[in-house]
Amino acid sequence: MITWPVPAPSLPEGVYSPLADAARAAAAAYGAARRRYPRQELAEEVATGADGTPTMRVDALVEAAIVDVIDAAQVNLLSEEAGFVDHGSAVTLVIDPMDGSANAAMGVPLSCFAGAVFRDGVATEALTVWLDTGRAWWALAGQPTPYQTTGRTTVDGSSIAMLRPKDNSREAWLRVASRVDRVRVLSTTCLETALVAEGSMDAFVDPGSDTHRIMDLAAAMVTLPSAGGVVMDVRGRPLEFDLDLSRRWSGIAAATRQLADELAETVVLT
Amino acid sequence: MITWPVPAPSLPEGVYSPLADAARAAAAAYGAARRRYPRQELAEEVATGADGTPTMRVDALVEAAIVDVIDAAQVNLLSEEAGFVDHGSAVTLVIDPMDGSANAAMGVPLSCFAGAVFRDGVATEALTVWLDTGRAWWALAGQPTPYQTTGRTTVDGSSIAMLRPKDNSREAWLRVASRVDRVRVLSTTCLETALVAEGSMDAFVDPGSDTHRIMDLAAAMVTLPSAGGVVMDVRGRPLEFDLDLSRRWSGIAAATRQLADELAETVVLT
Structure with a gap:
Protein backbone atom coordinates (compact mmCIF):
# COMPACT_ATOMS: atom_id res chain seq x y z
CA MET A 1 0.00 0.00 0.00
CA ILE A 2 1.04 3.62 -0.54
CA THR A 3 0.96 5.07 2.95
CA TRP A 4 1.10 8.81 2.25
CA PRO A 5 -2.26 10.64 2.30
CA VAL A 6 -3.55 12.72 -0.63
CA PRO A 7 -4.38 16.21 0.64
CA ALA A 8 -7.38 18.28 -0.41
CA PRO A 9 -6.31 20.71 -3.17
CA SER A 10 -5.47 24.29 -2.15
CA LEU A 11 -7.63 26.11 -4.68
CA PRO A 12 -7.68 29.88 -5.12
CA GLU A 13 -10.95 31.84 -5.00
CA GLY A 14 -12.80 32.21 -8.26
CA VAL A 15 -12.14 28.90 -10.04
CA TYR A 16 -15.13 27.92 -12.23
CA SER A 17 -17.16 25.72 -9.87
CA PRO A 18 -17.48 22.53 -11.93
CA LEU A 19 -13.71 22.64 -12.59
CA ALA A 20 -12.91 23.15 -8.90
CA ASP A 21 -15.36 20.39 -7.94
CA ALA A 22 -13.77 18.06 -10.48
CA ALA A 23 -10.31 18.71 -9.01
CA ARG A 24 -11.55 18.07 -5.47
CA ALA A 25 -13.30 14.90 -6.60
CA ALA A 26 -10.13 13.68 -8.33
CA ALA A 27 -8.04 14.19 -5.18
CA ALA A 28 -10.63 12.49 -2.97
CA ALA A 29 -10.95 9.53 -5.34
CA TYR A 30 -7.18 9.13 -5.66
CA GLY A 31 -6.81 9.22 -1.87
CA ALA A 32 -9.55 6.62 -1.44
CA ALA A 33 -7.99 4.41 -4.12
CA ARG A 34 -4.61 4.50 -2.36
CA ARG A 35 -6.20 3.54 0.95
CA ARG A 36 -8.09 0.64 -0.62
CA TYR A 37 -5.78 -0.90 -3.22
CA PRO A 38 -2.10 -1.87 -3.15
CA ARG A 39 0.21 -0.64 -5.91
CA GLN A 40 -0.25 -3.62 -8.22
CA GLU A 41 -4.03 -3.31 -8.15
CA LEU A 42 -3.89 0.44 -8.74
CA ALA A 43 -1.84 -0.29 -11.87
CA GLU A 44 -4.01 -3.15 -13.14
CA GLU A 45 -5.42 -2.51 -16.61
CA VAL A 46 -9.19 -2.70 -16.28
CA ALA A 47 -10.34 -1.32 -19.65
CA THR A 48 -9.31 0.47 -22.83
CA GLY A 49 -9.97 4.21 -22.86
CA ALA A 50 -11.71 6.25 -25.54
CA ASP A 51 -8.25 7.35 -26.69
CA GLY A 52 -7.27 3.73 -27.37
CA THR A 53 -4.75 3.37 -24.52
CA PRO A 54 -5.11 0.99 -21.56
CA THR A 55 -6.94 2.32 -18.52
CA MET A 56 -5.41 1.54 -15.12
CA ARG A 57 -7.72 1.01 -12.17
CA VAL A 58 -6.49 4.28 -10.61
CA ASP A 59 -7.37 6.15 -13.84
CA ALA A 60 -10.83 4.60 -13.92
CA LEU A 61 -11.61 5.39 -10.28
CA VAL A 62 -10.52 9.01 -10.56
CA GLU A 63 -12.32 9.59 -13.83
CA ALA A 64 -15.54 8.04 -12.52
CA ALA A 65 -15.55 10.58 -9.68
CA ILE A 66 -15.11 13.39 -12.22
CA VAL A 67 -17.91 12.10 -14.45
CA ASP A 68 -20.24 12.25 -11.44
CA VAL A 69 -19.36 15.93 -10.96
CA ILE A 70 -19.88 16.66 -14.66
CA ASP A 71 -23.24 14.90 -14.70
CA ALA A 72 -24.40 16.95 -11.72
CA ALA A 73 -23.18 20.23 -13.25
CA GLN A 74 -24.62 19.40 -16.71
CA VAL A 75 -21.56 20.58 -18.59
CA ASN A 76 -19.77 18.54 -21.27
CA LEU A 77 -16.59 16.58 -20.64
CA LEU A 78 -13.75 15.49 -22.90
CA SER A 79 -11.55 13.00 -21.09
CA GLU A 80 -9.16 10.23 -22.03
CA GLU A 81 -11.14 7.24 -20.78
CA ALA A 82 -14.76 8.42 -21.17
CA GLY A 83 -14.19 10.32 -24.39
CA PHE A 84 -16.81 13.02 -25.02
CA VAL A 85 -19.68 13.22 -22.53
CA ASP A 86 -22.29 15.47 -24.16
CA HIS A 87 -24.75 17.29 -21.91
CA GLY A 88 -25.68 19.80 -24.64
CA SER A 89 -23.84 22.59 -22.82
CA ALA A 90 -21.85 25.43 -24.43
CA VAL A 91 -19.16 24.59 -21.84
CA THR A 92 -16.81 21.62 -22.21
CA LEU A 93 -14.25 20.68 -19.59
CA VAL A 94 -11.19 19.08 -21.20
CA ILE A 95 -9.67 17.05 -18.39
CA ASP A 96 -6.75 14.77 -17.77
CA PRO A 97 -8.05 13.13 -14.58
CA MET A 98 -4.74 11.52 -13.64
CA ASP A 99 -1.70 12.77 -15.48
CA GLY A 100 1.31 10.64 -14.58
CA SER A 101 -0.81 7.61 -13.77
CA ALA A 102 2.22 5.29 -13.90
CA ASN A 103 3.70 7.43 -11.13
CA ALA A 104 0.39 7.53 -9.27
CA ALA A 105 -0.04 3.75 -9.31
CA MET A 106 3.52 3.12 -8.10
CA GLY A 107 3.54 5.81 -5.42
CA VAL A 108 6.01 8.16 -7.12
CA PRO A 109 4.57 11.40 -5.76
CA LEU A 110 4.33 13.17 -9.12
CA SER A 111 0.81 13.05 -10.53
CA CYS A 112 -1.70 15.73 -11.48
CA PHE A 113 -5.25 16.66 -12.22
CA ALA A 114 -5.37 19.10 -15.13
CA GLY A 115 -8.41 20.68 -16.69
CA ALA A 116 -9.36 23.51 -19.02
CA VAL A 117 -12.69 25.20 -19.63
CA PHE A 118 -13.73 25.63 -23.27
CA ARG A 119 -16.70 27.88 -24.06
CA ASP A 120 -17.96 27.31 -27.59
CA GLY A 121 -14.58 25.79 -28.39
CA VAL A 122 -12.46 28.63 -26.96
CA ALA A 123 -10.28 27.99 -23.89
CA THR A 124 -11.00 30.45 -21.09
CA GLU A 125 -9.51 29.00 -17.93
CA ALA A 126 -7.21 26.25 -16.67
CA LEU A 127 -6.45 24.53 -13.39
CA THR A 128 -3.60 22.15 -12.63
CA VAL A 129 -3.37 20.39 -9.26
CA TRP A 130 -0.37 18.39 -8.09
CA LEU A 131 -2.40 15.70 -6.35
CA ASP A 132 0.37 14.51 -4.03
CA THR A 133 0.78 17.91 -2.40
CA GLY A 134 -2.44 19.82 -3.19
CA ARG A 135 -0.55 22.65 -4.92
CA ALA A 136 -2.60 24.33 -7.63
CA TRP A 137 -1.88 26.58 -10.61
CA TRP A 138 -4.82 28.56 -11.98
CA ALA A 139 -4.95 30.84 -15.00
CA LEU A 140 -7.57 32.80 -16.94
CA ALA A 141 -6.97 33.17 -20.68
CA GLY A 142 -5.59 36.58 -21.57
CA GLN A 143 -5.20 37.72 -17.98
CA PRO A 144 -1.95 38.04 -16.04
CA THR A 145 -1.14 35.31 -13.49
CA PRO A 146 1.07 35.33 -10.38
CA TYR A 147 3.40 33.03 -12.37
CA GLN A 148 6.05 34.17 -14.77
CA THR A 149 8.36 32.10 -16.93
CA THR A 150 12.14 32.46 -16.68
CA GLY A 151 12.32 34.42 -19.94
CA ARG A 152 15.22 32.29 -21.25
CA THR A 153 15.64 32.41 -25.02
CA THR A 154 18.39 29.84 -25.73
CA VAL A 155 18.76 26.06 -25.44
CA ASP A 156 22.38 26.42 -24.36
CA GLY A 157 22.43 26.85 -20.59
CA SER A 158 18.79 25.94 -20.17
CA MET B 1 10.94 34.45 -5.84
CA ILE B 2 9.78 30.90 -5.12
CA THR B 3 6.42 31.42 -3.46
CA TRP B 4 5.75 27.97 -1.96
CA PRO B 5 6.58 27.60 1.74
CA VAL B 6 8.94 24.92 3.08
CA PRO B 7 7.10 22.93 5.76
CA ALA B 8 8.62 21.70 9.01
CA PRO B 9 9.71 18.05 8.60
CA SER B 10 7.32 15.36 9.85
CA LEU B 11 9.81 13.36 11.92
CA PRO B 12 8.98 10.09 13.65
CA GLU B 13 9.67 9.60 17.35
CA GLY B 14 13.11 8.31 18.26
CA VAL B 15 15.38 9.96 15.69
CA TYR B 16 18.82 10.68 17.18
CA SER B 17 18.44 14.26 18.43
CA PRO B 18 21.34 15.98 16.65
CA LEU B 19 20.23 14.36 13.37
CA ALA B 20 16.60 15.45 13.87
CA ASP B 21 17.75 18.94 14.85
CA ALA B 22 19.95 19.13 11.75
CA ALA B 23 17.00 18.20 9.52
CA ARG B 24 14.77 20.80 11.15
CA ALA B 25 17.51 23.42 10.83
CA ALA B 26 17.95 22.56 7.13
CA ALA B 27 14.25 22.98 6.41
CA ALA B 28 14.05 26.26 8.33
CA ALA B 29 17.14 27.65 6.59
CA TYR B 30 15.90 26.62 3.15
CA GLY B 31 12.52 28.23 3.83
CA ALA B 32 14.17 31.45 5.01
CA ALA B 33 16.48 31.47 1.96
CA ARG B 34 13.48 31.15 -0.40
CA ARG B 35 11.71 34.03 1.30
CA ARG B 36 14.78 36.25 1.13
CA TYR B 37 16.45 35.49 -2.23
CA PRO B 38 15.12 35.16 -5.76
CA ARG B 39 16.03 32.08 -7.80
CA GLN B 40 19.14 33.57 -9.43
CA GLU B 41 20.63 34.56 -6.08
CA LEU B 42 19.86 31.16 -4.55
CA ALA B 43 21.84 29.61 -7.42
CA GLU B 44 24.76 32.02 -7.27
CA GLU B 45 28.10 30.31 -6.66
CA VAL B 46 29.51 31.82 -3.51
CA ALA B 47 32.39 29.45 -2.72
CA THR B 48 34.06 26.13 -3.55
CA GLY B 49 33.16 23.28 -1.23
CA ALA B 50 35.52 20.89 0.56
CA ASP B 51 34.61 18.34 -2.12
CA GLY B 52 35.92 20.65 -4.87
CA THR B 53 32.53 21.48 -6.40
CA PRO B 54 30.98 24.96 -6.51
CA THR B 55 28.80 25.93 -3.56
CA MET B 56 25.53 27.70 -4.37
CA ARG B 57 24.22 30.29 -1.94
CA VAL B 58 21.33 27.98 -0.99
CA ASP B 59 23.82 25.19 -0.17
CA ALA B 60 25.89 27.53 1.95
CA LEU B 61 22.92 28.88 3.91
CA VAL B 62 21.51 25.43 4.67
CA GLU B 63 24.86 23.98 5.63
CA ALA B 64 25.65 26.92 7.92
CA ALA B 65 22.46 26.18 9.86
CA ILE B 66 23.50 22.55 10.20
CA VAL B 67 27.01 23.44 11.39
CA ASP B 68 25.44 25.51 14.18
CA VAL B 69 23.47 22.44 15.31
CA ILE B 70 26.57 20.24 15.17
CA ASP B 71 28.63 22.74 17.14
CA ALA B 72 25.97 22.86 19.84
CA ALA B 73 25.68 19.06 19.99
CA GLN B 74 29.47 18.55 19.95
CA VAL B 75 29.36 15.68 17.46
CA ASN B 76 31.48 15.50 14.31
CA LEU B 77 30.19 16.38 10.85
CA LEU B 78 31.20 15.28 7.38
CA SER B 79 29.52 17.47 4.79
CA GLU B 80 30.18 18.51 1.23
CA GLU B 81 30.94 22.17 1.78
CA ALA B 82 32.46 22.20 5.27
CA GLY B 83 34.30 18.90 4.91
CA PHE B 84 35.11 17.26 8.23
CA VAL B 85 34.21 19.22 11.37
CA ASP B 86 35.98 17.45 14.22
CA HIS B 87 34.58 17.82 17.74
CA GLY B 88 36.47 14.76 19.00
CA SER B 89 33.25 12.75 19.27
CA ALA B 90 32.81 9.02 18.55
CA VAL B 91 29.74 10.09 16.55
CA THR B 92 29.97 11.58 13.07
CA LEU B 93 26.95 12.78 11.11
CA VAL B 94 27.50 12.34 7.38
CA ILE B 95 25.14 14.85 5.84
CA ASP B 96 24.08 16.06 2.44
CA PRO B 97 22.50 19.34 3.56
CA MET B 98 20.78 20.05 0.24
CA ASP B 99 20.60 17.16 -2.18
CA GLY B 100 19.22 18.36 -5.51
CA SER B 101 20.45 21.91 -4.97
CA ALA B 102 19.98 22.77 -8.66
CA ASN B 103 16.31 21.87 -8.19
CA ALA B 104 16.16 23.74 -4.90
CA ALA B 105 17.59 26.94 -6.35
CA MET B 106 15.23 26.90 -9.34
CA GLY B 107 12.12 25.98 -7.40
CA VAL B 108 11.71 22.45 -8.77
CA PRO B 109 10.15 20.91 -5.66
CA LEU B 110 12.50 17.94 -5.45
CA SER B 111 15.26 18.50 -2.91
CA CYS B 112 16.28 16.66 0.24
CA PHE B 113 18.16 16.69 3.49
CA ALA B 114 19.86 13.34 4.03
CA GLY B 115 21.97 12.28 6.96
CA ALA B 116 23.45 9.16 8.50
CA VAL B 117 24.87 8.58 11.96
CA PHE B 118 28.25 6.81 12.12
CA ARG B 119 29.47 5.54 15.50
CA ASP B 120 33.16 4.71 15.39
CA GLY B 121 32.87 4.49 11.61
CA VAL B 122 29.82 2.18 11.54
CA ALA B 123 26.50 3.47 10.18
CA THR B 124 23.68 3.02 12.68
CA GLU B 125 20.82 5.25 11.54
CA ALA B 126 19.66 7.36 8.60
CA LEU B 127 17.12 10.10 7.98
CA THR B 128 16.01 11.49 4.62
CA VAL B 129 13.64 14.47 4.45
CA TRP B 130 12.00 15.69 1.24
CA LEU B 131 12.29 19.36 2.10
CA ASP B 132 9.51 20.55 -0.22
CA THR B 133 6.86 18.43 1.50
CA GLY B 134 8.32 17.53 4.90
CA ARG B 135 8.03 13.78 4.25
CA ALA B 136 10.66 11.77 6.09
CA TRP B 137 12.15 8.28 5.82
CA TRP B 138 13.95 6.95 8.89
CA ALA B 139 15.80 3.69 9.33
CA LEU B 140 17.93 1.99 11.97
CA ALA B 141 20.69 -0.29 10.72
CA GLY B 142 19.75 -3.95 10.98
CA GLN B 143 16.19 -3.28 12.09
CA PRO B 144 13.03 -3.65 10.00
CA THR B 145 11.41 -0.46 8.67
CA PRO B 146 7.84 0.30 7.61
CA TYR B 147 9.24 0.47 4.04
CA GLN B 148 9.74 -2.46 1.76
CA THR B 149 11.22 -2.54 -1.72
CA THR B 150 9.23 -3.93 -4.67
CA GLY B 151 11.27 -7.15 -4.69
CA ARG B 152 11.79 -6.97 -8.47
CA THR B 153 14.75 -9.02 -9.74
CA THR B 154 14.97 -8.16 -13.46
CA VAL B 155 15.79 -5.06 -15.50
CA ASP B 156 13.18 -5.99 -18.11
CA GLY B 157 9.86 -4.56 -17.00
CA SER B 158 11.37 -2.43 -14.27
Missing part, protein backbone atom coordinates in the same frame (compact mmCIF):
# COMPACT_ATOMS: atom_id res chain seq x y z
CA SER A 159 17.26 23.74 -17.51
CA ILE A 160 14.44 21.63 -18.90
CA ALA A 161 12.30 18.54 -18.51
CA MET A 162 11.59 16.02 -21.25
CA LEU A 163 9.20 13.20 -21.85
CA ARG A 164 11.14 9.92 -21.42
CA PRO A 165 12.89 8.67 -24.55
CA LYS A 166 10.85 6.22 -26.62
CA ASP A 167 11.79 4.09 -29.63
CA ASN A 168 10.72 6.88 -32.00
CA SER A 169 12.35 9.73 -30.07
CA ARG A 170 15.62 8.37 -28.67
CA GLU A 171 18.04 10.22 -30.95
CA ALA A 172 16.23 13.52 -30.60
CA TRP A 173 16.07 13.00 -26.82
CA LEU A 174 19.85 12.63 -26.63
CA ARG A 175 20.43 15.56 -28.99
CA VAL A 176 18.42 17.88 -26.75
CA ALA A 177 19.85 16.41 -23.52
CA SER A 178 23.39 16.99 -24.81
CA ARG A 179 22.68 20.67 -25.45
CA VAL A 180 20.96 21.74 -22.24
CA ASP A 181 22.54 22.46 -18.90
CA ARG A 182 20.18 20.24 -16.90
CA VAL A 183 17.56 17.67 -17.89
CA ARG A 184 14.86 15.97 -15.84
CA VAL A 185 12.15 13.39 -16.56
CA LEU A 186 9.28 13.65 -14.09
CA SER A 187 6.80 11.57 -16.16
CA THR A 188 3.94 14.00 -15.69
CA THR A 189 3.54 16.55 -18.47
CA CYS A 190 0.98 18.63 -16.59
CA LEU A 191 3.23 19.20 -13.57
CA GLU A 192 6.25 19.82 -15.79
CA THR A 193 4.43 22.47 -17.84
CA ALA A 194 3.15 24.13 -14.64
CA LEU A 195 6.75 24.32 -13.40
CA VAL A 196 7.71 26.02 -16.69
CA ALA A 197 4.87 28.53 -16.22
CA GLU A 198 6.04 29.47 -12.72
CA GLY A 199 9.69 29.85 -13.78
CA SER A 200 11.12 26.74 -12.10
CA MET A 201 12.24 25.24 -15.42
CA ASP A 202 12.93 26.86 -18.77
CA ALA A 203 10.98 24.36 -20.86
CA PHE A 204 9.34 20.97 -21.19
CA VAL A 205 9.57 18.95 -24.42
CA ASP A 206 8.22 15.77 -25.95
CA PRO A 207 11.13 15.23 -28.36
CA GLY A 208 8.98 13.91 -31.17
CA SER A 209 7.28 10.80 -29.78
CA ASP A 210 3.78 12.21 -30.50
CA THR A 211 2.51 11.09 -27.09
CA HIS A 212 0.33 14.09 -26.21
CA ARG A 213 -3.42 14.20 -26.62
CA ILE A 214 -5.36 17.43 -26.30
CA MET A 215 -6.07 16.82 -22.58
CA ASP A 216 -2.34 16.56 -21.85
CA LEU A 217 -1.77 20.07 -23.20
CA ALA A 218 -5.07 21.92 -22.72
CA ALA A 219 -4.25 23.39 -19.29
CA ALA A 220 -0.79 24.44 -20.45
CA MET A 221 -2.29 26.12 -23.55
CA VAL A 222 -4.00 28.58 -21.19
CA THR A 223 -1.46 28.77 -18.37
CA LEU A 224 1.75 29.27 -20.34
CA PRO A 225 0.65 32.28 -22.46
CA SER A 226 -0.76 33.95 -19.33
CA ALA A 227 2.67 33.52 -17.69
CA GLY A 228 4.63 34.90 -20.65
CA GLY A 229 5.46 31.56 -22.27
CA VAL A 230 4.29 29.50 -25.21
CA VAL A 231 2.98 26.03 -26.01
CA MET A 232 3.47 24.57 -29.46
CA ASP A 233 4.00 21.32 -31.31
CA VAL A 234 7.54 20.35 -32.36
CA ARG A 235 6.37 19.92 -35.96
CA GLY A 236 4.26 23.08 -36.01
CA ARG A 237 0.89 21.30 -36.15
CA PRO A 238 -1.83 23.54 -34.71
CA LEU A 239 -2.89 22.70 -31.15
CA GLU A 240 -6.65 22.75 -31.18
CA PHE A 241 -9.74 21.59 -29.37
CA ASP A 242 -11.01 18.52 -31.19
CA LEU A 243 -13.23 15.63 -30.17
CA ASP A 244 -11.06 13.25 -32.21
CA LEU A 245 -8.92 11.56 -29.54
CA SER A 246 -6.72 9.83 -32.11
CA ARG A 247 -4.95 13.14 -32.77
CA ARG A 248 -1.52 13.38 -31.18
CA TRP A 249 1.11 16.04 -30.74
CA SER A 250 4.65 16.43 -29.40
CA GLY A 251 4.20 19.39 -27.12
CA ILE A 252 6.74 22.02 -26.13
CA ALA A 253 6.04 24.39 -23.26
CA ALA A 254 8.74 27.05 -23.09
CA ALA A 255 9.59 30.29 -21.35
CA THR A 256 9.73 32.15 -24.69
CA ARG A 257 8.89 31.67 -28.37
CA GLN A 258 12.61 31.80 -29.26
CA LEU A 259 13.42 28.96 -26.87
CA ALA A 260 10.46 26.90 -28.15
CA ASP A 261 11.56 27.41 -31.77
CA GLU A 262 15.16 26.44 -31.02
CA LEU A 263 14.03 23.32 -29.15
CA ALA A 264 11.77 22.34 -32.04
CA GLU A 265 14.66 22.77 -34.49
CA THR A 266 16.88 20.62 -32.28
CA VAL A 267 14.25 17.88 -32.20
CA VAL A 268 13.23 17.92 -35.85
CA LEU A 269 16.59 18.91 -37.45
CA THR A 270 15.09 21.02 -40.23
CA SER B 159 10.51 1.13 -13.36
CA ILE B 160 13.60 3.09 -12.35
CA ALA B 161 15.19 6.49 -11.94
CA MET B 162 18.62 7.46 -13.24
CA LEU B 163 21.07 10.24 -12.74
CA ARG B 164 20.92 12.50 -15.82
CA PRO B 165 23.20 11.45 -18.68
CA LYS B 166 26.61 13.11 -18.67
CA ASP B 167 29.42 13.11 -21.23
CA ASN B 168 30.98 10.04 -19.60
CA SER B 169 27.73 8.11 -19.13
CA ARG B 170 25.57 8.84 -22.17
CA GLU B 171 25.83 5.46 -23.90
CA ALA B 172 25.25 3.50 -20.70
CA TRP B 173 22.34 5.79 -19.86
CA LEU B 174 20.63 4.98 -23.16
CA ARG B 175 21.41 1.27 -22.84
CA VAL B 176 19.66 1.10 -19.47
CA ALA B 177 16.80 3.38 -20.56
CA SER B 178 16.14 1.16 -23.59
CA ARG B 179 15.81 -1.93 -21.40
CA VAL B 180 13.52 -0.70 -18.62
CA ASP B 181 9.80 -0.18 -18.75
CA ARG B 182 9.87 3.33 -17.33
CA VAL B 183 12.67 5.79 -16.63
CA ARG B 184 12.68 9.04 -14.67
CA VAL B 185 15.27 11.68 -13.80
CA LEU B 186 14.37 13.57 -10.63
CA SER B 187 17.85 15.08 -10.06
CA THR B 188 17.92 14.23 -6.38
CA THR B 189 19.63 10.95 -5.54
CA CYS B 190 18.50 10.98 -1.91
CA LEU B 191 14.78 11.25 -2.76
CA GLU B 192 15.14 8.70 -5.56
CA THR B 193 16.80 6.14 -3.27
CA ALA B 194 14.12 6.74 -0.59
CA LEU B 195 11.45 6.01 -3.22
CA VAL B 196 13.25 2.75 -4.04
CA ALA B 197 13.29 1.83 -0.33
CA GLU B 198 9.54 2.37 0.01
CA GLY B 199 8.72 0.39 -3.13
CA SER B 200 7.68 3.26 -5.40
CA MET B 201 10.46 2.53 -7.90
CA ASP B 202 12.46 -0.62 -8.55
CA ALA B 203 15.87 1.05 -8.63
CA PHE B 204 17.97 4.18 -8.96
CA VAL B 205 21.22 4.21 -10.94
CA ASP B 206 24.12 6.49 -11.71
CA PRO B 207 25.05 4.85 -15.01
CA GLY B 208 28.77 5.27 -14.57
CA SER B 209 29.34 9.02 -14.27
CA ASP B 210 31.01 8.65 -10.85
CA THR B 211 29.07 11.60 -9.46
CA HIS B 212 28.29 10.30 -5.96
CA ARG B 213 30.25 11.21 -2.86
CA ILE B 214 29.80 9.35 0.40
CA MET B 215 27.16 11.86 1.64
CA ASP B 216 25.01 11.23 -1.44
CA LEU B 217 24.76 7.53 -0.58
CA ALA B 218 25.22 7.31 3.22
CA ALA B 219 21.50 7.49 4.10
CA ALA B 220 20.62 4.95 1.40
CA MET B 221 23.35 2.60 2.69
CA VAL B 222 21.32 2.26 5.90
CA THR B 223 17.77 2.63 4.57
CA LEU B 224 17.87 0.24 1.61
CA PRO B 225 19.17 -2.86 3.43
CA SER B 226 16.60 -2.28 6.20
CA ALA B 227 13.87 -2.25 3.54
CA GLY B 228 15.06 -5.42 1.82
CA GLY B 229 17.14 -3.73 -0.89
CA VAL B 230 20.78 -3.08 -1.63
CA VAL B 231 23.15 -0.21 -2.40
CA MET B 232 26.30 -0.82 -4.38
CA ASP B 233 28.68 0.77 -6.85
CA VAL B 234 28.32 -0.10 -10.55
CA ARG B 235 31.99 -1.10 -10.69
CA GLY B 236 31.94 -3.00 -7.42
CA ARG B 237 34.10 -0.54 -5.49
CA PRO B 238 33.36 -0.80 -1.76
CA LEU B 239 31.11 1.93 -0.36
CA GLU B 240 32.74 3.08 2.82
CA PHE B 241 32.95 5.89 5.31
CA ASP B 242 36.00 7.93 4.45
CA LEU B 243 37.04 11.51 5.18
CA ASP B 244 38.57 11.77 1.70
CA LEU B 245 35.95 13.73 -0.24
CA SER B 246 37.71 13.23 -3.55
CA ARG B 247 36.42 9.61 -3.64
CA ARG B 248 33.52 9.09 -6.01
CA TRP B 249 31.15 6.26 -6.81
CA SER B 250 28.35 5.46 -9.28
CA GLY B 251 25.69 4.28 -6.89
CA ILE B 252 22.91 1.79 -7.52
CA ALA B 253 20.02 1.46 -5.08
CA ALA B 254 17.86 -1.49 -6.01
CA ALA B 255 14.98 -3.58 -4.74
CA THR B 256 17.13 -6.74 -4.80
CA ARG B 257 20.73 -7.86 -5.26
CA GLN B 258 19.82 -9.59 -8.54
CA LEU B 259 18.38 -6.38 -9.99
CA ALA B 260 21.40 -4.37 -8.81
CA ASP B 261 23.81 -6.88 -10.40
CA GLU B 262 21.92 -6.88 -13.71
CA LEU B 263 21.84 -3.08 -13.78
CA ALA B 264 25.57 -2.93 -13.07
CA GLU B 265 26.24 -5.39 -15.91
CA THR B 266 24.09 -3.29 -18.24
CA VAL B 267 26.06 -0.17 -17.34
CA VAL B 268 29.57 -1.62 -17.39
CA LEU B 269 29.11 -4.29 -20.13
CA THR B 270 31.43 -6.85 -18.57
